Amino acid sequence: MPPRGDLVTGTLDLLVLKALQLGDAHGWGIMDRIRSTSGNELQVNQGSLYPSLYRLKRQGLIGSRWAVTENNRRARFYTLTEKGRERLAAERREWKRLSEAVNRVLATQVAS
Amino acid sequence: MNGLLRWWREWRASREEYRDAVEEMRFHVEQETEHNLRRGLSPREAKREALRAFGGIDRFAEAAHDERPGTRWSEFRLSWLDWKLGTRMLAKYPGMSIISVITMAAAIGLGVIWFELATTLVDPRLPLDEGDRIVRIEYRDSRTLDVEKRTMHEFMQWREQLASVGEVSAHRTVERNLLLEVRAPQIVRVAEMSAAGFGVARVPPLLGRTLIASDEVPGSEDVVVIGYDAWQRYFDGDRTVVGREVQLGRTRATIVGVMPEGYRFPANHEFWIPLRAAQAEPLEGPAITVFGRLRTGASLESAGAELATWGARMAQRSPATHERLQPRVLPFAASGEASAMRDALLMNLGAWLILALACANVAALMFARTALRESEIVVRNALGASRMRVMGQLFTEALVLTSVSAIIGLIGARTAIAFALNLTATRHTPLPFWMDANIAPATILYTALLAIAAAGMVGVLPALRATGRHVRGQLSQIGSGGTSMRFGGAWSAIIVMQVAFSVLCLPFGIAAAFEAYRETRLRAAYPADAYLTFSPVVDNESAGATGAWPVEQVDAVMAELSRRLLDEPEVAGVTVTNALPALHHPMARIEAQRGSETPFVVPANTEGQRVHVSGVGPGFFETFQVPIISGREFRPADIDATRRVVVINQSMARNIGGNVIGVRVRFAAVGEQEPGPWHEIVGVVRNFGLTPTVKGEADFMYTPLLAADASWMVARVKGNADTYAHRLRTVAMEVDPSLRLHYVLSLREQIQREDQGIISMVLIAITIIMLLVMLSAASLYALMSVSVALRTREIGIRVAIGASSRAVLTSLFRRVATQIGIGVVAGNIIVAILLNRMLQEVVSPATVLLPMAAASITMLLVGLGACLLPARRALSIQPTDALREAR
Numbered sequence: 001m002p003p004r005g006d007l008v009t010g011t012l013d014l015l016v017l018k019a020l021q022l023g024d025a026h027g028w029g030i031m032d033r034i035r036s037t038s039g040n041e042l043q044v045n046q047g048s049l050y051p052s053l054y055r056l057k058r059q060g061l062i063g064s065r066w067a068v069t070e071n072n073r074r075a076r077f078y079t080l081t082e083k084g085r086e087r088l089a090a091e092r093r094e095w096k097r098l099s100e101a102v103n104r105v106l107a108t109q110v111a112s
Numbered sequence: 113m114n115g116l117l118r119w120w121r122e123w124r125a126s127r128e129e130y131r132d133a134v135e136e137m138r139f140h141v142e143q144e145t146e147h148n149l150r151r152g153l154s155p156r157e158a159k160r161e162a163l164r165a166f167g168g169i170d171r172f173a174e175a176a177h178d179e180r181p182g183t184r185w186s187e188f189r190l191s192w193l194d195w196k197l198g199t200r201m202l203a204k205y206p207g208m209s210i211i212s213v214i215t216m217a218a219a220i221g222l223g224v225i226w227f228e229l230a231t232t233l234v235d236p237r238l239p240l241d242e243g244d245r246i247v248r249i250e251y252r253d254s255r256t257l258d259v260e261k262r263t264m265h266e267f268m269q270w271r272e273q274l275a276s277v278g279e280v281s282a283h284r285t286v287e288r289n290l291l292l293e294v295r296a297p298q299i300v301r302v303a304e305m306s307a308a309g310f311g312v313a314r315v316p317p318l319l320g321r322t323l324i325a326s327d328e329v330p331g332s333e334d335v336v337v338i339g340y341d342a343w344q345r346y347f348d349g350d351r352t353v354v355g356r357e358v359q360l361g362r363t364r365a366t367i368v369g370v371m372p373e374g375y376r377f378p379a380n381h382e383f384w385i386p387l388r389a390a391q392a393e394p395l396e397g398p399a400i401t402v403f404g405r406l407r408t409g410a411s412l413e414s415a416g417a418e419l420a421t422w423g424a425r426m427a428q429r430s431p432a433t434h435e436r437l438q439p440r441v442l443p444f445a446a447s448g449e450a451s452a453m454r455d456a457l458l459m460n461l462g463a464w465l466i467l468a469l470a471c472a473n474v475a476a477l478m479f480a481r482t483a484l485r486e487s488e489i490v491v492r493n494a495l496g497a498s499r500m501r502v503m504g505q506l507f508t509e510a511l512v513l514t515s516v517s518a519i520i521g522l523i524g525a526r527t528a529i530a531f532a533l534n535l536t537a538t539r540h541t542p543l544p545f546w547m548d549a550n551i552a553p554a555t556i557l558y559t560a561l562l563a564i565a566a567a568g569m570v571g572v573l574p575a576l577r578a579t580g581r582h583v584r585g586q587l588s589q590i591g592s593g594g595t596s597m598r599f600g601g602a603w604s605a606i607i608v609m610q611v612a613f614s615v616l617c618l619p620f621g622i623a624a625a626f627e628a629y630r631e632t633r634l635r636a637a638y639p640a641d642a643y644l645t646f647s648p649v650v651d652n653e654s655a656g657a658t659g660a661w662p663v664e665q666v667d668a669v670m671a672e673l674s675r676r677l678l679d680e681p682e683v684a685g686v687t688v689t690n691a692l693p694a695l696h697h698p699m700a701r702i703e704a705q706r707g708s709e710t711p712f713v714v715p716a717n718t719e720g721q722r723v724h725v726s727g728v729g730p731g732f733f734e735t736f737q738v739p740i741i742s743g744r745e746f747r748p749a750d751i752d753a754t755r756r757v758v759v760i761n762q763s764m765a766r767n768i769g770g771n772v773i774g775v776r777v778r779f780a781a782v783g784e785q786e787p788g789p790w791h792e793i794v795g796v797v798r799n800f801g802l803t804p805t806v807k808g809e810a811d812f813m814y815t816p817l818l819a820a821d822a823s824w825m826v827a828r829v830k831g832n833a834d835t836y837a838h839r840l841r842t843v844a845m846e847v848d849p850s851l852r853l854h855y856v857l858s859l860r861e862q863i864q865r866e867d868q869g870i871i872s873m874v875l876i877a878i879t880i881i882m883l884l885v886m887l888s889a890a891s892l893y894a895l896m897s898v899s900v901a902l903r904t905r906e907i908g909i910r911v912a913i914g915a916s917s918r919a920v921l922t923s924l925f926r927r928v929a930t931q932i933g934i935g936v937v938a939g940n941i942i943v944a945i946l947l948n949r950m951l952q953e954v955v956s957p958a959t960v961l962l963p964m965a966a967a968s969i970t971m972l973l974v975g976l977g978a979c980l981l982p983a984r985r986a987l988s989i990q991p992t993d994a995l996r997e998a999r
Contacts, residue, residue, distance in 0.1 A: 028143035
C-alpha cells in the first residue's frame with residue numbers, strides 16, 4: 001500500500017489544470033493522471049475533485065463535453081480553455097517561487 | 113405566464129444537470145472499481161472501496177445539480193430536489209424524525225384546536241340563507257358590562273319601530289317533560305319563540321306549518337312545532353303526526369308542523385312553542401334573546417347607529433332604569449363579550465408559545481442533524497451555492513417535516529374536536545347548530561402558516577449557523593468524520609435546561625397519576641350502587657312569566673316527592689344536598705372561636721387550609737349511614753335561617769381540637785368581603801373517607817339546606833339503584849308532571865364519570881410530559897453525540913501525544929456529566945423549592961422523591977449513553993490521521 005499523501009491546501013486547482021494540459025480527460029482520468037504522475041504520492045480526495053471541476057468550469061478555466069470512452073462508455077470530458085492555460089502559467093510561476101523559497105529555507109546550513 | 117415558462121425551463125435544466133452529475137459520478141466509481149480490481153482486490157471489495165472513497169454519489173450529485181449564480185433572494189428557492197432530500201432525511205434519521213413530528217404535530221394540533229375554537233366563538237358563520245345578516249339585539253350595562261336580558265318592554269317597541277332590522281323576534285329556552293304514553297318522560301329543550309323567528313331563518317317546514325302570529329295571542333290553542341330528529345325519535349317519523357296532541361309538562365299542545373333535518377335554529381332546539389309576549393314594565397318579565405334580520409340596504413353599522421339613537425332617547429326619558437343601559441346590534445351567533453376577542457387571542461398566544469417551545473427543541477435536533485451533514489453543506493458552498501441557497505434547502509427540509517406534522521396535527525385536531533363535541537352533546541347541553549367538527553378553510557390556511565413559521569424556526573436557525581463564515585475553506589476537512597460547527601455556551605445552557613426540565617416534570621406527572629389512582633381506588637370501594645342521585649327542577653310553566661316559583665311552592669313539591677319516595681318499599685332513605693359525597697365540593701377558609709377566645713383559622717388538611725363545605729338536608733347522615741360521633745344530626749327546625757348551626761366531620765373536629773360542640777365557626781374574610789356570620793357546631797360525624805389529602809381525610813363542614821335550594825336529591829335504595837330509576841320517574845310524574853329529573857344516575861355512575869374526567873386529564877398531562885421528556889432526552893442525545901463527535905480530532909491528537917484512552921474517556925465523560933449534573937441539580941432544587949413552598953399540601957414528598965431520583969438517573973444514563981458511540985469512534989482514529997487533519 002503506497003503512502004497516502006494529502007494535497008496541500010489550494011494546490012488541487014493547479015494540479016487539475018496541469019492534468020488537463022496533458023490532454024482532455026474525464027473526472028476519474030484527471031484523478032488517475034495526478035495519482036500516477038506523482039508516483040502515487042498525491043491522492044486527490046475524490047469528494048473535493050468534482051467541486052473543484054465545477055468551480056473551474058464556472059470560472060471559465062475549463063470546458064466540458066460529453067463523449068464516448070475507449071470502453072464505449074459515455075463520460076463527461078474536460079478541456080483546458082485559453083483562459084485556463086493563462087491561469088496555469090501564472091499558478092506555475094507562483095508555485096515555483098513558493099517552492100524555491102521553501103527549498104532555500106530547508107537548504108540553510110546550521111552554523112557550527 | 114412568462115415567469116411560469118421560465119420556471120419550467122429552469123426546472124427542466126436543473127433535472128438534466130442532476131442526471132448528468134449522477135451519471136458522471138457513477139462513471140467515476142466504475143472506473144475506480146476497475147482500477148481496484150487491477151490492484152488485486154476482490155470484485156466486492158473493489159466496489160466497496162470505490163464507493164467509500166467517493167463518499168456517496170447522490171450526496172454530491174444533489175449538491176452539484178443546480179448551483180447557478182443569481183440574485184440573493186432568487187436563490188432562496190424551493191426546488192423539488194430539496195423536497196425529495198427532505199423526505200429522505202426524515203427516513204434517514206427515523207428516531208429523530210418520529211420525535212420531531214410527534215412534537216410538532218401536538219403543538220400544531222393544539223394551535224388548530226384553539227384557532228378553530230376562537231374563530232367559532234368570535235366570528236361564527238351561520239349555515240342559513242344570508243346568515244351573516246341575522247343579528248342579535250341586546251342591552252348592556254355600561255358599568256358592569258353585563259348583558260341585561262329582561263328586555264320584553266323594549267322588544268315590543270323594537271318590533272314596531274326599528275327601520276334597519278326587520279322580523280324582530282325573541283326567544284327563550286325552557287325545559288319541559290315530554291310525556292308520551294309508550295315512553296318514560298323525556299326532558300326536552302323547547303324554544304319559546306316569536307312566530308317571526310321562523311321567517312328570520314327562512315327555512316320552510318317539512319310537514320304542516322311553522323308558528324304564526326295568531327299562535328302568540330293569549331288564550332289561543334297551545335301548539336308546538338317539532339324538529340326532524342324529535343319526529344324520528346319520539347314519533348317514528350309518522351307522516352300523520354300533524355294534528356296529534358302531546359303533553360309538554362302541564363300543557364297539552366297540538367303538533368302543527370315538522371321542521372326539516374338539521375334545522376335547530378335559534379340554537380339547539382327540537383321543539384318550538386309560541387312566545388306569548390305581554391306588555392311588561394322596563395326591566396321586568398322573563399329573560400329573552402331578541403333577534404332579527406337586517407333589512408335590505410341596512411348594515412350592522414347603520415343598525416347600530418339607529419339603536420344607539422334609540423338608546424339615548426330612552427336614557428333621557430327613563431334615566432332611573434336606562435341611564436347605564438346601551439343597546440347594541442351583533443351578528444346573531446357572535447360572542448357578545450368584549451373579552452371574547454382578547455381571550456381568543458390570548459389562547460392563541462398560548463398555542464404559539466407551546467409551538468415555539470416545541471420548535472426550539474426540534475431546532476436543537478435539526479441543528480444536530482445539520483452538524484452531522486456539514487460536509488455536504490461545505491461542498492454545496494464550494495460549488496457556488498450561496499448562503500441563501502443552502503438556507504433555502506434546509507428550510508425546505510424543515511418544511512417537509514412541519515408539513516407532515518401539520519397534516520397529522522389537523523387530523524388529530526379534528527378527531528379531538530369531534531370527540532369533545534360528542535362528549536358535550538351527550539353529557540351536557542347540545543351545542544349550537546353552527547358548531548361542528550369540520551375544520552374551516554381559514555383554519556387550514558392558518559395551519560399552513562403555522563407549518564411555514566415553524567419551518568422558519570426549525571430550519572432557518574440551524575441553517576444560519578451551518579452556513580456561517582466558518583464553512584468557507586473547510587473543503588479539505590471533508591470526510592475526516594469531524595465537524596467544525598461549534599456548540600457554544602448557549603448549547604450547554606440548553607442541555608442543562610433540558611435535563612432540569614425533565615427532572616422537574618417527570619416526578620410531578622408520576623405523583624399526580626399515583627394520587628389519582630389512589631383516589632379512584634378509594635372511591636371504587638365505596639358502596640355507591642345503593643344510592644340513586646338526581647337533580648330535580650320544577651318551575652312555573654306559564655308562558656311569558658319569569659319562570660321561578662316561590663321557594664315555598666318548590667319546597668312543597670320536593671317535600672311531597674320525598675314523602676312519596678319514603679313510602680316506597682324499595683327506598684330506605686331520602687335526603688337532599690348541594691354536593692354529592694366523593695364529588696366536587698366548594699371550599700372555603702373557616703374561622704373558629706371557642707367561647708370568647710380569639711378566633712383562629714381552622715388549620716384544615718387540604719391545600720390553603722380550606723374546608724369542603726356543603727349544604728345538606730335533614731336525614732343526610734342517616735341516609736348515607738354515617739354515624740354521629742358526638743352531638744346530633746340536623747333537625748327540620750335547623751333549616752330556619754335564624755338558627756345558625758353546622759355539623760362537621762372528624763378531621764375538622766381534630767383540627768379545631770378539644771370538645772368542639774358549642775364552638776362557633778364562620779367563613780373567613782376573603783379580600784374586601786366581610787367574614788360570614790357565626791354558626792354553632794352541633795354535631796360531629798365520622799369521616800366519609802373518600803377525600804384523602806396528604807395529611808389525612810379532608811375537613812368537611814355541613815350547613816342545613818332547604819330542599820328547594822338543593823342541587824341533588826339522593827335516595828338510598830334496597831338493592832341496585834339503577835333498577836329503581838324507572839320507578840322514580842313514574843313517582844315524580846305523579847307528584848307533578850312538570851317536575852323534571854336531570855342526571856338520574858347511581859352514585860357509582862356519578863363517581864365513575866368524575867373519575868373518567870380525572871383519569872383523562874391525568875393521562876393527557878402524562879402524555880404531554882412524557883412527550884416533552886422524550887423530546888428532551890432525544891435533544892440531549894443529539895446534542896451530546898454531536899458535541900462529542902466534533903471533538904474527535906482533539907481526542908485523536910491527545911492520544912497521539914501520549915494520553916491514555918482511559919484519561920481521554922474520563923475527561924470526556926466528566927464534561928458531559930458536569931452539564932447533566934448541573935441540570936439534575938437545578939431541576940431538583942426547583943422541585944425542592946416547589947415542594948417546600950407551594951406543593952407540600954398537594955403532593956406528599958414521599959411520592960415525588962422516587963420519581964425524582966428515577967428521572968435524574970434516566971437523564972444521566974441518556975447523556976452518558978449518547979457519548980459512548982462517538983467516543984468509541986473518536987478513540988479508533990489513528991493519531992497520525994488526526995495530526996494530519998489538524999494542520
